[in-house]
Amino acid sequence: MVGACKPIETKFSAAVCVGIVLMCLSQVSTSLKPDDKLDGLQKLGHTLRKRSVGSETASDTEERSATSCPRGPTAGALAGVPGVPGVPGVPGVNGACGETGPTGATGAKGDMGVEGVPGQKGEAGLPGLDGLKGAKGEVGPPGENGDSGPTSIPLLASCDALKKAGFGVSGTYRIDPDGAGNGSEPFSVVCDMTSDLTVGYTTIHHDKEDGDVKGFEDRGSFIVNVTYDLGRGQVEAIKAVSSSCRQFIKYACIGSLFDGGYQYWISYDGQPMVNWGGVPTGTTGCACGVTATLPVSQLRFGDTGETGEKGVYTLGPLQCA
Structure with a gap:
């Protein structure tokens, strides 16, 4: 309990000190000069006269008897000096928290925002897998009979x-x-x-219409065998009902001799032919017209083995009428 009383003792000491200060102020007030006191009375509304300090004269006595000084206010009526403010009290303890209030009502729905900018186009996806093969459909109804076609082509000889x-x-x-x-x-x-x-x-077409000749020096060492679309018997049957047959043959060469037996062809019956179409040897770009020896069954070339020597041949189809 001694510790609990310390604040009370402190307050009591402060009150005693205040009383002492008031007493000191009262003494200071009584020790003021007379003139200062009179000045204070004039401020309170009294009419006073001052006199000189020294011996009184008769006139002074008379004057004092004729006019008496009014009584001033008693010493107890003077206003006291304001006291010193008290020491602030200790803050109180915080109160307990209140209960949580009820949940507020849901606010109104806001306006729709501004439409965003379209995004960039994405990359193409991978191709999908092939679907399963569908079932075979039913056979449809038979179609209508078509119009009669043109007159059929007769089976003729040529x-x-x-x-x-x-x-x-x-x-x-x-x-x-x-x-x-x-x-x-x-x-x-x-x-x-x-x-x-x-x-x-x-x-009647064949499989050797054209080709290059190079790298064969000896006479007839480059050999081209010709195969026709029809068999030999069919070719002979066509020739038998025809008045003439023709076959185009051409040999163009650079640095190579055309004559001298280097270049020739083999007839259908296996005979070497040096005359190109019944014209003198050495003629190029001829059309062979000897029916008995056609078609050409083989081509033979040479003199193309050295540098800068080469040739190109062209052989057309067999045509008979």
Whole structure:
């Protein structure tokens, strides 16, 4: 309890000190000069006269008797000096927290924001897997009968016979050179109906239409074997019903001799031929027209073994009419 009383003793000491200060101030007030006191009375509303300090004269006595000094206020009526403010009290303890209030109402829905800028186009994805094969559909109903076609093409002996019968369009036709029921069966050929105004050519192609010749020096050492689209019997049947056959052959060379037996061809019956189309040896770019020796079955070239020596050959199809 002694410790608890210390603040009270401190306050009591402070009150005693204040009383002492007030007493000291009262003494100071009584020790003021007389003139200062009189000045204070005048301020309170009294009319006073001053007199000189020294011996009194008669006139002074008379004057004092005629006018008496009014009584001033008693010493107890004077205003005291304000006391010293008290020491602030100790702050009180914080109160307990209140309970949480109820949840407020949900606010109104805000306005829709501004539409954003479209993003960049993405990269193309990988191709998808192939789907499963569908089931086979049902067979549809039969179609209607078509219109009757043009007059059927007759089975004739050659392309020239077909052209004379009025078929002037080039293309593939079936022919029967030895006639119906005789020898070979009918077969298909290519008919050239436009290269000549009046003649239709039965055309037989092969596999060696052109090629380069180089690196063979000896006579006829470069060999080209020619294979035709039709068999030998069919070729012979066509030749048998034709008045003439033709086959274009050409050999262009650089630094190589055309004559001297270096270049020649083999006929269909295996005979070496040095005359190119029945013209003198040495003629280039000729068209062979000897029916008995056509078609060309082999080409033979030479004198192309040295530097700068080479040749190019061209062999057309066999055409008979």
